Amino acid sequence: MERSETTATTRLSTWRQVKRMKLLYLLLLLPVVQLFIFQYIPMYGVLIAFKDFKVARGIWDSPWNNFEHFRTLFSDFIFLRALRNTLIISGLKLVFGFLAPIVFALLLNEIRHVRFKKITQSISYLPHFMSWVIAASMLVEIVSPQRGIVNYVITLFGGDPVHFLASKTYFVPMLIISDIWKEMGWAAIIYIASMASISPELYEASDVDGANRLQKMVHITIPAIMPVVVILFLLRLGNILEGGFDQILNLYNPLVYEVGDIIDTYVYRVGLVEYKFDYSAAVGLFKNVVGVVLLVTANLFVRKVSDHGAW
Structure with missing residues (x-):
């Protein structure tokens, strides 16, 4: 009897809180509806990965293919090459592209001149707001063999373009390099915000103990931001098969397909250029399943060895 009364009281209290914050829930409704419409409803279309999709017959009436697309997937040399390239490129971005914002944020946090610090931070995250169409065009001009400043310097010292x-x-x-240049400043914002929440008393106590700036960074700043680092690393790991479609599509060419073709560009060519919608859906489904498995596995491992985790 007491348990049921406690449950009823808890429900009543929760309902009162919802009514008190009804405007906030109303604001939340729009993104939830948008997420449902554009992210969950289209999941119905993943069925074509298991069918020989015929546009005239529709998704449901198209015949099942007995996992034929997935068998083809792992015997397709071009897909295996794209998978290898995706793992290499994403792995390098995970190592260098993930560490760069952390190092940048730590260095920026050590700057004592407030005006210079703000200007540096503002300049660093401006490239994030450029699309890869613009960023790639700039990069092409910078490294152009005929007119690029990089090759100008190389030829100036006697080298060949x-x-x-x-x-x-x-x-x-x-x-x-271009990915780090474009995203480092923006990715560092969350680490800088995390550092701003560190109690100044910790640094004052370390001053009393005679710690230098490097020791403060190692023993105070880095441990304080570690929960944020772990969560962002797990989320990044879950997207390990996201090699950077916009970037590569605007920079690659047939001469570098062997090292630059990734799963997303392969899906684009197969699905939208060759109109193999069902096969490209199978490739995309495989990529997403691998990402979820990696994310869950890594989170379980991190929770076992530490107190941090994405959930």
């Missing part, structure tokens, strides 16, 4: 974006050797490093 390098076709960076048409070379299998240099294309992937150019992807990593």
